[in-house]
Amino acid sequence: MVAAAERARQEIEAVRRADGESRTLAASLPRLVLEARRIAANVIHGLHGRRRAGSGESFWQYRRFVSGEPSQNVDWRRSARDDHLYVREHEWEAAHTVWVWPDRSASMAFASRQARDSKLERALIVTFALAELLVAGGERVGVPGLMNPTANRNVIDRMAQAMLHDDLARASLPPSFVPPARSQIVVLSDFWSPIAEITTMLAGLSASGAHGTLLQVVDPAEETFPYSGRVEFVEPEDGSVITAGRAERWARDYVARVALHRDQIRSETKTLDWLFSTHTTDRSAAELLLFLHGGMMASKGGGSTSVKAEHTA
Known part of the structure; x- marks a missing residue:
């Protein structure tokens, strides 16, 4: 009886949490969609879509x-x-499929005073804007485990609706799937998951020969650790709490561990000829969009996803 009661309580809490997340997302999505369309419209004026030499009739x-x-x-x-x-x-007319996956887990809701958006808001804005830009250029865009690839001009609306009606647990990394070999994959996350989980994800996504980009979206406070005195840090995924008596003493070790974690991710992606880069939410979303789109178009034209200049916006 006790076990059954506990399971019922957990189910009720899960429903409440999912409902709360859905309401929050529903309230913020209109603004994020408008912002994504504005950024995509501004960027697209400086681009020429897929206008480069290739196979086609135009x-x-x-x-x-x-x-x-x-x-x-x-x-x-x-x-x-x-x-x-x-x-x-x-003109190049060979449409590709691009899979874009924004991390919508609890840790992405964080936003410090220095940030323009939360990590989740920035990931969604860039996801929507990138999808709009790619579809305008004739590509097909899908979201792993959520939306099949489409070239429909209403791609942002389709993405937003799919997310609103998604009642699955918000995982930190994309679901396991095997993309076609010529696909490109963009994963936007804070990538604070253990390196073993990230390595497993990369192995699965690249097994078919697909290439892609891991984009680490972080808050400025996660870069510099600007804390001092007694501070309680709450882990948003499981609710665990760590108390620092003098937080400023943790800064050096924290920065070193972040650098090590990134070096490990960079090493894994380099081996697979994938791109890894970082973006802080006090910078421009348009800047990130240009970087992603430029890197993807370069890889499509040259047959490799290796972009040598790392974005650190």
């Missing part, structure tokens, strides 16, 4: 013929106008 541009190319590439009608040979290039 004309893009003429360029000079390069010695050594097959002669059948020459556009003789255009070349007849002057003394040079020209090649007719077509």
Whole structure:
């Protein structure tokens, strides 16, 4: 009887917690969606979608013929106008599938006074804006375990609705699935999970040959540990509490452990030719969006996801 009563209590608490999370998300989503659309609209004006040379039917541009190319590439009608040979290039039309996964676990709700948004809000804004940008460029976007890939222009609305009706536990890392080899994957999380769990996740996602980006979204306070005196730290995932008598004495060890954790993640991603980078929520969401989109387009055009310049916004 005691065990049954305890299970019932846990189920009631789980329902209340899920309902509270849903109400909070429902209240904030309209603002996040509007912000995502605003950022995507601003960024897209400086881009040209998928306009680069590749396989397709839409004309893009003429360029000079390069010695050594097959002669059948020459556009003789255009070349007849002057003394040079020209090649007719077509716009890239090979749509890819991009899986974007924002961490919506309890730890992502944290926001210090220095932050513009909570980690969750920033992850969702960038997820929505990136999806809008990719779909506008002809790509398909999906959310692992939540939404099948789509090229629908209402992709943000579909994502938001899927999240509102998602009653599963909010995991810190994406669910196990096998993406197609040509897929790209973007995971936005604080990545405070144990390195063993992150390694297992990476092994599963990359098993088919897919490539991607791990983007660590953190609060400025998680970077610098600006605490002093007696401070209680509450672990949002399980509610455990740690009390520091003089918190300022913890700063050096904390920063060193964060650096070690990141080095371990970076080592794992480098081995797989994935990208790992960090972003703090006191910086611009548009800056992060440009970085992600630029890295993905570079990897698509060159066949590798390796982007040498690390973003530390």
